[in-house]
Amino acid sequence: GQSLEQPSEVTAVEGAIVQINCTYQTSGFYGLSWYQQHDGGAPTFLSYNALDGLEETGRFSSFLSRSDSYGYLLLQELQMKDSASYFCAPNSGGYQKVTFGTGTKLQVIP
Amino acid sequence: GAVVSQHPSWVICKSGTSVKIECRSLDFQATTMFWYRQFPKQSLMLMATSNEGSKATYEQGVEKDKFLINHASLTLSTLTVTSAHPEDSSFYICSARDVPGSTDTQYFGPGTRLTVL
Numbered sequence: 001g002q003s004l005e006q007p008s009e010v011t012a013v014e015g016a017i018v019q020i021n022c023t024y025q026t027s028g029f030y031g032l033s034w035y036q037q038h039d040g041g042a043p044t045f046l047s048y049n050a051l052d053g054l055e056e057t058g059r060f061s062s063f064l065s066r067s068d069s070y071g072y073l074l075l076q077e078l079q080m081k082d083s084a085s086y087f088c089a090p091n092s093g094g095y096q097k098v099t100f101g102t103g104t105k106l107q108v109i110p
Numbered sequence: 111g112a113v114v115s116q117h118p119s120w121v122i123c124k125s126g127t128s129v130k131i132e133c134r135s136l137d138f139q140a141t142t143m144f145w146y147r148q149f150p151k152q153s154l155m156l157m158a159t160s161n162e163g164s165k166a167t168y169e170q171g172v173e174k175d176k177f178l179i180n181h182a183s184l185t186l187s188t189l190t191v192t193s194a195h196p197e198d199s200s201f202y203i204c205s206a207r208d209v210p211g212s213t214d215t216q217y218f219g220p221g222t223r224l225t226v227l
Binding site: 033035040041042043044045048087089100101102103 | 146152153154156201203205215216217218219220221
């Protein structure tokens with residue numbers, strides 16, 4: 001089976017830094033993906049960690065610790081447009097399905 | 111990056127009619143596509159996994175006779191909502207998995223908003 005835990009909601013101030021945590025349990029693990037979804041839109045891919053450590057892509061960074069079954073998404077220099085839902089998604093590899101958790105709704109306030 | 115399209119982007123239909131939604135991978139071949147449904151303010155719920163050339167695998171609780179999935183080619187999967195009812199009104203999203211590699215990423219279509227009157 002598979003389980004995911006993320007905070008349901010996070011509020012942060014524009015310009016600040018926010019970290020969205022994700023703990024997972026899955027049978028078979030190849031890496032952890034992060035997706036962003038704005039209200040009314042489809043999810044878009046943000047980042048992927050196959051190995052332990054930090055991956056940086058502009059203002060967004062993602063971290064993975066395989067031994068802890070834990071990862072996080074770090075958003076820096078928050079902008080109002082970052083208000084969205086963020087989903088972590090463990091990949092079990094190959095053609096296996098990816099199941100999304102309930103996600104974290106981020107609200108950026110002025 | 112890989113692009114996935116969906117058609118139509120929105121559709122309104124009468125109760126009892128059938129609606130077909132197409133999902134296409136435009137610049138890559140997708141052996142596997144996924145169909146999700148999302149109700150307002152809820153997460154994406156996986157409905158089924160569509161494999162090219164074989165029958166779809168449905169998630170528990172999803173009626174395979176109501177949600178017909180066909181994956182006839184490596185770039186096209188279709189979802190047909192048969193005898194649609196108002197409770198089927200939702201946002202339907204497909205995704206396609208890129209060729210398994212280092213990222214194993216899913217690319218999502220823009221979604222189809224279905225309203226059943």
